[in-house]
Amino acid sequence: MFPILDTERLVLRELTEHDAQEVLNCFSNPDVLRHYGQNPLSSLEQVKQIIKNFSKNYDEKRGIKWGIALKGQEGIIGTIGFQEWSTEHKRADISYALFPESWGKGYAQxxxxxxxxxxxxxMDLMRIGAIVxxxxxxxxxLLIKLSFEKEGILKNYMHQNGVPYDTNIFSLIKVKTS
Structure with a gap:
């Protein structure tokens, strides 16, 4: 069963085909993609397949992707999730994207x-990484504010529109309690 998560103002829920148009709007927006390392999405069919892949990744314990919704409102304001999930190594990488009209309101945090x-x-993770x-x-x-540690820079790690970019690699390690 897909986990639904609540915060004070948000509901994090499974993405469905009903979200396809909003996902397409988000991930075809140059402002959103400027630092995302992904080519723009171009069709509803492409997005519907991606949403099916998210579901498959969750079933296979390789990743999980939520739609971010405002409580009491239809639709989503962004996405968040883990990819590169390894149950064996107890680690995953986090990624998130919000629609520009939701920037600067504390929703990402x-x-x-x-x-x-x-x-x-x-999920019993010991390490959560982020590549930015x-x-x-x-x-x-945001990541530094949330106690992530910058481990280094990956040179020419991601390409956006054919241009190579350096990325920071961050980690957050679970604090062991005895």
């Missing part, structure tokens, strides 16, 4: 905090 606690408590374009000031600041 709220969603990331909830997903981090789910990752450590429910060095130019993505908002995301770099």
């Amino acid at each position: 709220e969603a990331v905090n909830r997903v981090l606690s789910f990752g450590f408590q429910e 374009f060095t130019e993505n000031e908002a995301s770099n600041k």
